[in-house]
Amino acid sequence: MTERDRDAAGKPLNSRPRDGLGRPLPRDAAGGVPRIPDDVRLPPDESITEAQRLLDHGMPFHAHEIFEGTWKDAPAEERDLWQGLAQLAVGLTHLLRGNNTGAVSLLGQGHDRIRHYEVESPHGLDVPGLLMWSEHLLAEIDRPGDFPAPPIPRLRIP
Numbered sequence: 001m002t003e004r005d006r007d008a009a010g011k012p013l014n015s016r017p018r019d020g021l022g023r024p025l026p027r028d029a030a031g032g033v034p035r036i037p038d039d040v041r042l043p044p045d046e047s048i049t050e051a052q053r054l055l056d057h058g059m060p061f062h063a064h065e066i067f068e069g070t071w072k073d074a075p076a077e078e079r080d081l082w083q084g085l086a087q088l089a090v091g092l093t094h095l096l097r098g099n100n101t102g103a104v105s106l107l108g109q110g111h112d113r114i115r116h117y118e119v120e121s122p123h124g125l126d127v128p129g130l131l132m133w134s135e136h137l138l139a140e141i142d143r144p145g146d147f148p149a150p151p152i153p154r155l156r157i158p
Helices: 044-056 062-073 076-097 100-117 127-141
Strands: none
Touching: 044 062, 044 076, 062 076, 062 100, 076 100, 100 127
16 A cells, blocks of 8 residues: 655645646646645635636636635634535536536535525625526536536626
């Protein structure tokens, strides 16, 4: 068995390169997509801007990691919002990876977490639009036939 890389505190690290959807590539693979460092904690506005950039470039797994960092630092009254945004992004990741079961679970969980912010969407987020986006994906996943390319979510109110 190959020994895992570990940090100074003994925490396991995964230094394998990753593809744009966060899947590990072989250890000797050239390139890969740079990972989001575990300690990235962006303030809300920067988090939304960076996550939108990542979503626009087909990297929802990385957007999920940005939201996760903001969730960890969020005040108690916003934790469900940031956790829900992270779940929506990783749900889209599962959908793009072909894991419809995981996509349905995480899109549903994310939807249910952010719906509590629909009336007073904080930070300029388009919560009603994100709810419609996730409902659309959830409805399309189970339709027979090929799933069309999912639309990229718009995070901010236009």
